[in-house]
Amino acid sequence: MPLSQGPAANARPDALRLDGVGFSYGRHGVLDDVSLRVEPGEFVALAGPNGSGKSTLVRVALGLAPPQGGEVRLFGEPPDRLEDRWRVGYVPQRAVVVDQLPATVEEVVASGCVARRGWARRPAAADRARVERALDVVALADRRRTPIVELSGGQQQRVFIARALASEPELLVLDEPIAGVDAESQERFRHAVVTRCRSEGVAVLLVSHELGAVADDLDRVIVLRGGTVVFDAPPSDLTAEGVSLGIHRHDLPVWLEGPG
Amino acid sequence: MSLPLPWPFEREYMQLALASGVAVGACAPLIGTFLVQKRLSLMGDGVGHMAFAGVAAGLLMGVSPLWMALVVAVAGAMTIEWLRLRRRASGDLALAVFFYTGIAGGVVLTGLAGSLNSGVLTYLFGSVLTVSPGDAFGICVLGVAILAVLAVTWRALFAVAMDEEAARVAGLPVDALSLGLAALTAVTVVAAMRVVGVLLVAALMVLPVGSAQRLARSFGATLRWAAAIGLGSVIVGLTLARAAALAPGGTIVLVAAAMFTVTAAVDLGRRRARPH
Numbered sequence A: 001m002p003l004s005q006g007p008a009a010n011a012r013p014d015a016l017r018l019d020g021v022g023f024s025y026g027r028h029g030v031l032d033d034v035s036l037r038v039e040p041g042e043f044v045a046l047a048g049p050n051g052s053g054k055s056t057l058v059r060v061a062l063g064l065a066p067p068q069g070g071e072v073r074l075f076g077e078p079p080d081r082l083e084d085r086w087r088v089g090y091v092p093q094r095a096v097v098v099d100q101l102p103a104t105v106e107e108v109v110a111s112g113c114v115a116r117r118g119w120a121r122r123p124a125a126a127d128r129a130r131v132e133r134a135l136d137v138v139a140l141a142d143r144r145r146t147p148i149v150e151l152s153g154g155q156q157q158r159v160f161i162a163r164a165l166a167s168e169p170e171l172l173v174l175d176e177p178i179a180g181v182d183a184e185s186q187e188r189f190r191h192a193v194v195t196r197c198r199s200e201g202v203a204v205l206l207v208s209h210e211l212g213a214v215a216d217d218l219d220r221v222i223v224l225r226g227g228t229v230v231f232d233a234p235p236s237d238l239t240a241e242g243v244s245l246g247i248h249r250h251d252l253p254v255w256l257e258g259p260g
Numbered sequence B: 001m002s003l004p005l006p007w008p009f010e011r012e013y014m015q016l017a018l019a020s021g022v023a024v025g026a027c028a029p030l031i032g033t034f035l036v037q038k039r040l041s042l043m044g045d046g047v048g049h050m051a052f053a054g055v056a057a058g059l060l061m062g063v064s065p066l067w068m069a070l071v072v073a074v075a076g077a078m079t080i081e082w083l084r085l086r087r088r089a090s091g092d093l094a095l096a097v098f099f100y101t102g103i104a105g106g107v108v109l110t111g112l113a114g115s116l117n118s119g120v121l122t123y124l125f126g127s128v129l130t131v132s133p134g135d136a137f138g139i140c141v142l143g144v145a146i147l148a149v150l151a152v153t154w155r156a157l158f159a160v161a162m163d164e165e166a167a168r169v170a171g172l173p174v175d176a177l178s179l180g181l182a183a184l185t186a187v188t189v190v191a192a193m194r195v196v197g198v199l200l201v202a203a204l205m206v207l208p209v210g211s212a213q214r215l216a217r218s219f220g221a222t223l224r225w226a227a228a229i230g231l232g233s234v235i236v237g238l239t240l241a242r243a244a245a246l247a248p249g250g251t252i253v254l255v256a257a258a259m260f261t262v263t264a265a266v267d268l269g270r271r272r273a274r275p276h
Helices: A054-061 A105-117 A125-137 A153-165 A183-200 A235-240 A251-257 B012-037 B043-061 B065-085 B091-112 B118-125 B133-162 B164-170 B174-196 B201-215 B219-244 B248-273
Strands: A016-025 A028-038 A043-047 A069-074 A088-091 A171-175 A203-207 A220-225 A228-233
Touching: A016 A054, A028 A054, A028 A069, A028 A203, A028 A228, A043 A054, A043 A183, A054 A069, A054 A171, A054 A203, A088 A153, A088 B164, A105 A125, A105 A153, A105 B133, A105 B164, A125 A153, A125 A183, A153 A171, A153 A183, A153 B164, A171 A183, A183 A203, A220 A235, A228 A235, B012 B043, B012 B133, B012 B174, B012 B201, B012 B219, B012 B248, B043 B065, B043 B091, B043 B118, B043 B174, B043 B201, B065 B091, B065 B118, B065 B174, B118 B174, B133 B164, B133 B174, B164 B174, B174 B201, B174 B248, B201 B219, B201 B248, B219 B248
Parallel strands: A043 A203, A043 A220, A088 A171, A171 A203
Antiparallel strands: A016 A028, A016 A069, A220 A228
């Protein structure tokens, strides 16, 4: 299977780069010699069957878990040395729905700006403008004062995407953001991500089984199986494998679960 | 020296009780709001039991029980939070271990110090009507310090309480903020010890928050309602205690519990009335 060959020299460092990364929980190996990169402005999907190590890869890439081998670089820096962490936006797989206490859409989105301005500072006009833009992108500006628990699952997911966008990151990592989300929210999601990617040069790493909604927008698809990268190429190359991302939306999951 | 306040606060001892109660009544629910959000509602209870061990140790060693309680509670609370952050123990298990160790240590130390003396009871059940001017001043200073820290950090604490991992990725100092909140919890518990007692400290941290979340539609409003209900519970509780010669700590908490029942009933009625 083809593995992408990047340009030898690039003026800007990759937004995300993993070189020969290994990770295990005790004796259970999860990632084995994983190398991949996401360039600025690139829209890359990471797919793989359940248990293939996708979520662990995301945790290692974001610096939430240290790799046991190899190197991780965010904008050319090790994750724990990157000073401007706001350059990375993250939408967790099961974003915590605030069911304990009421919090409005606006409060949750604004919490995404706290790190960028400095945690002890009061929000300035620029922060409010960022929150406003993030709310507009996910089309939830008119629900700003609604408690997030009163929204549908898809709308809540959009709130968490807006929270990640609120710091105006240069790399956006989304872990299964459209699983079980209604069609309208999928389309809003696509619009939000593609706009950031194409017009502002934001690098996007989307972890998902369901790539149908974004099939036409992807630059590359990386497939992880058994903790190793088995495919890294433009989606058109998947067609050569007889796998469709677009019309037959179930093809990719079926192919992923098939024999390696 | 007493201020010209109307009944029931015309006497100096009631004014000292009011000053201490107001400081604790506002701070405890504010801290409690973040604990509830982090699903650590029982943190106040666990820290209270450790503070009890500190009081007993202070009485045994002949040093200030309040200061010993502060040292033990801050150290214990930060250790619990450190264990939770390192995933060495789940939040509730870590709490349980410290909870029982604290109370058992307190009982053993009290036994060593002699029979269960009235000094210990003062801290177990609170004794706000016997607060000295020095104690009241100390409690108010702690209250102002807690409010000042929260005024600066509440937005970051909210981001961490809502989603620790996302906050960490964004670059917030999650460990420092979490340990700071644990230390603030311990300071609040020690400040509240003389007002409602270690056994009821957690009630004042959690019950007003339970009421506030049914009245508010935002996190900011939850904080404001929780503080207002905490203050209301202290003022009404002290008034009832004076009028009917009741134990003030217990009365304050019973008022908070009554407010919780009323807000729960109002909320239930509102939900039923709302068209589906």
